[in-house]
Amino acid sequence: xxxxxxxxSGFVKYKDLxxxxxxxxxxxRYRRSVLGLLWTLIxxxxxxxxxxxxxxxxxxxxxxxxxxxxxTGNVVFTFMVEATTxxxxxxxxxxxxxxxxxxxxxxxxxxxxxxxxxxxxxAYIAMMLVMLVTGVxxxxxxxxxxxxxxxxxxxxxxxxxILATVMVFFRDIAHLYSVVTLAWMYLTPxxxxxxxxxxxxxxxxxxNPMYHYISYFRSLVLxxxxxxxxxxxxxxxxxxxxxxxxxxxxxxxxxxxILYV
Amino acid sequence: MNxxxxxxxxxxxxxxxxxxxxxxxxxxIIRIFKKNLFFEEFWALQNITFNIKKGESIxxxxxxxxxxxxxxxxxxxxxxxxxxxxxxxxxxxxxxxxGAGFDLDLSARxxxxxxxxVLGHSRNEMRKKFDSILDFAELWDFVDVPIKNYSSGMVARxxxxxxTASSPDILIVDEVLGVGDFKFQKKxxxxxxxxxxxxxxxxFVSHSLEQVMELCQKAVWLKxxxxxxxxxxxxxxxxxxxx
Numbered sequence: 001x002x003x004x005x006x007x008x009s010g011f012v013k014y015k016d017l018x019x020x021x022x023x024x025x026x027x028x029r030y031r032r033s034v035l036g037l038l039w040t041l042i043x044x045x046x047x048x049x050x051x052x053x054x055x056x057x058x059x060x061x062x063x064x065x066x067x068x069x070x071x072t073g074n075v076v077f078t079f080m081v082e083a084t085t086x087x088x089x090x091x092x093x094x095x096x097x098x099x100x101x102x103x104x105x106x107x108x109x110x111x112x113x114x115x116x117x118x119x120x121x122x123a124y125i126a127m128m129l130v131m132l133v134t135g136v137x138x139x140x141x142x143x144x145x146x147x148x149x150x151x152x153x154x155x156x157x158x159x160x161x162i163l164a165t166v167m168v169f170f171r172d173i174a175h176l177y178s179v180v181t182l183a184w185m186y187l188t189p190x191x192x193x194x195x196x197x198x199x200x201x202x203x204x205x206x207x208n209p210m211y212h213y214i215s216y217f218r219s220l221v222l223x224x225x226x227x228x229x230x231x232x233x234x235x236x237x238x239x240x241x242x243x244x245x246x247x248x249x250x251x252x253x254x255x256x257x258i259l260y261v
Numbered sequence: 262m263n264x265x266x267x268x269x270x271x272x273x274x275x276x277x278x279x280x281x282x283x284x285x286x287x288x289x290i291i292r293i294f295k296k297n298l299f300f301e302e303f304w305a306l307q308n309i310t311f312n313i314k315k316g317e318s319i320x321x322x323x324x325x326x327x328x329x330x331x332x333x334x335x336x337x338x339x340x341x342x343x344x345x346x347x348x349x350x351x352x353x354x355x356x357x358x359x360g361a362g363f364d365l366d367l368s369a370r371x372x373x374x375x376x377x378x379v380l381g382h383s384r385n386e387m388r389k390k391f392d393s394i395l396d397f398a399e400l401w402d403f404v405d406v407p408i409k410n411y412s413s414g415m416v417a418r419x420x421x422x423x424x425t426a427s428s429p430d431i432l433i434v435d436e437v438l439g440v441g442d443f444k445f446q447k448k449x450x451x452x453x454x455x456x457x458x459x460x461x462x463x464x465f466v467s468h469s470l471e472q473v474m475e476l477c478q479k480a481v482w483l484k485x486x487x488x489x490x491x492x493x494x495x496x497x498x499x500x501x502x503x504x
Contacts, residue, residue, distance in 0.1 A: 017378035024375060028366055100357045101379055102338040172286045255341040259277065260284065 014104055021111035026118060040122035044075060045130060055191055063193055065222060068127070068136050072221050073190035073214045075123045080156050080210060081181045083116030087160025088167050088177060095261040105254050106247070109160040113153060120149065127221075139224025148220065151235040152213045158242030161250040168253070168260050188214065209238045264350075266431060266462050267313040267336060271345035274306040274331055274486075305331045306342070306486045315351075315430075318453075318463040320473035320494060322501050323483035329466050332483065333357055333435050336464065351430025351462070354380055356420060356437050365409035369400055369419055372408055376423045390426045397448070398422040413440050425452055432456055435466045450476060470498050 030036040051074075052067050063069050087109035091098070094108050124145070131138065166173045188210045189197060197205050205211045212235055219225050306328045313319055321329045334340045335347055337355040362379040363372050373394055377387035395401055398418040408416060417440045425432065438449050453476055457463055467473050473480060473494060480497035482490040484504075490497050 013381050014378075016383045017381075019384075020375045020378040024364060024367065024371075027371070028364075031366075097362060097379070098339070100334075100339060101355055101362050102353070103379060169284065170286055170289075171284050258340050 014107055017103065018107055018111055018114065021107065022114045022118065025111065025115040037122075040119050041126045041129075044071070044078070044123045044126045047074065048130065051191055065134060065136050067130055067134050068222060069218065070191050071127045071130060072218045073188065075120065075127055076152055076214050076217055077185060077188060077190055077210055078123070079116050079120040080152060080159075081185070082119065083113045083156045084160045084163055085177065085181070086112035086116070087157075088163040088174060090160075091164045091168055091257060092171075092261055098261060099258055105257060106161065106250055109164045109250075110157065113157045113160055116156070117149070117153060131221075136222070137224075139221075141220045141224045141226050144220055144226050145217070147232075148213065148216050148235070151216075151239045154236075154239030154243045155209055155213070158239070158244070158246030161246030162242075165250050165253050168257050184208075184210065190214070209242075212238065264315055265312040265348075266315040266350050268348040269309055269311055269313075269332075269336070269345075270347070272306055272309045272332075272335055272342040272347060273304060273344040274328075274335060274340065275343040276303045276305055304486055306335070309345075309483075309488050311481065311488065311491050313462060313464070315462055316457070316460050317479060318457050318465065318477045320477035320480040320498075321464065321466045321483060322468075322470065322473060322480055322498060327483040328486040329483055330357065330435055331486075333433055333464065333466060337433055349431070352381070353431045353433060354424040354427065354429035355433040355435075356424050357433065357435045358437065363408050363416070363420070366407055368405045368407055369395070369398075369411075370404050372419070373423060376420075377427070380424070380427065380429075382427055386427070394419075394422045394426050397426075397452070414442060414445065417441050418445060421449055421452075425456060428456070428459065429461060431462045431464070433464045436468070438467065438472070439469070446472075470502065474498050 026037075030039065033039065035042065048067055048071050051070055055070075056066060090108035090112050091105065097103060098105060128138070163173065163177060187197075187204055188208055189205075194205060194211070194215070212231070216227050216231055216235055219227050219231075309332060321332065323329050331340070333355070334357060335342050336349065337353050337357065338347070338349065339355070339357070362376040364375060367375065370391075373391060374384055374387050377390075378384070395404060398415075398421075400415060400419060403411065403415065408419075411419075417437050420437065421434075432453070434449075434453070438446055441449065450472070453463055453465070457476075463476070465473060465477055477494045479492065480490075480494040481488060482497050482501050490500055
């Protein structure tokens with residue numbers, strides 16, 4: 001309990017550093033680019049346009065409101081992949097800082113998740129723009145979005161912490177993880193209907209945390225329906241378990257980082 | 262009121278001096294099969310025990326590789342000692358190596374906020390100190406230039422200015438002053454002197470024994486990771502010079 005309190009007090013003291021790290025990420029990402037911050041809006045829209053053209057002409061799926069169907073899946077999934085991949089590199093990438101100054105190390109993966117959330121915020125706005133254009137109505141269920149985002153953020157943080165820890169000791173994980181995310185993306189019904197996997201392969205949907213989160217989000221945006229207790233509990237538990245596991249593993253190994261980084 | 266502000270208790274630090282670092286799976290598995298998961302122990306510090314009182318200025322002297330920087334990092338809590346413990350009862354501003362906490366792509370202006378945050382200060386606090394930091398570092402002409410374009414002396418000036426701007430309880434200075442010109446050295450010495458007068462504790466590492474004897478009251482002589490002598494700065498430096 002004592003250690004937990006120390007961690008929390010450390011967090012309060014270093015909240016400014018967290019803020020600075022996130023700002024730095026954003027600044028460096030868009031420095032010297034002409035459109036700058038606009039890219040966070042334009043990128044998802046461009047992606048969606050390409051995918052919609054490809055999939056409505058090449059593969060005919062009977063999905064109502066395909067652009068938003070795709071968008072909801074893409075926005076959440078991209079956030080997760082981006083945040084976890086950046087977290088993976090966050091410790092070794094900050095090696096020079098860690099070796100010279102005392103900083104609570106969990107701030108690095110955490111700042112990557114927060115940067116990802118900033119991007120998610122803009123992607124969400126882009127999604128609302130597309131909803132206006134394609135005529136999908138805004139329902140009050142969308143107001144529950146922050147809750148869903150919280151669940152995903154918990155899961156992403158936990159996973160990011162685990163990946164960051166493993167990366168310090170085994171650099172292979174970077175290559176492995178990029179393949180994992182690719183496969184994961186194809187196994188999640190982002191641009192195809194989930195009916196394709198139901199039936200014999202439906203276990204693949206059940207064990208896929210992103211499927212749960214994306215279905216929840218689609219339920220809010222497309223069906224204007226807030227999922228019931230069961231969905232909320234499962235989404236929360238997945239996030240919570242990963243978050244706790246992530247912090248535990250990170251905490252256990254963090255004193256050795258400086259020797260291997 | 263002269264209580265301990267840093268307590269170093271039987272601290273030992275071990276590093277793995279394995280000739281090849283194993284950081285991928287293939288190597289690891291091969292090594293397990295070959296049964297030589299090579300781990301060669303290197304004790305950078307061995308059983309270091311002493312206390313530093315509040316308001317003292319203490320110098321660390323020793324040959325290269327004797328463990329001075331390692332001991333500083335243990336005190337700054339950058340590293341956890343393999344054995345023993347360090348208790349620190351105040352805020353620490355470490356100047357270990359040039360440009361610690363700097364991001365090379367950002368300008369001096371942005372780095373002041375970032376580095377300030379690394380040391381635990383909010384943006385508002387750093388805004389108030391902004392002018393005095395740049396005045397000390399004499400870098401007004403280069404405020405918005407990315408740090409990667411600075412000379413090493415400029416980086417040292419900026420780093421020192423930021424670290425000393427916030428009146429830390431404990432200031433750790435590790436050989437960074439060696440990079441500056443004599444004007445800079447003089448400025449740093451006088452600022453360190455001011456900080457000491459205001460009651461802060463200073464730990465100073467330098468190969469320039471004159472600087473150590475001038476600024477410090479006590480000194481520690483480290484040799485091969487062990488504490489050979491601890492005491493009055495003149496005595497210790499004399500012994501060290503004659504070794």
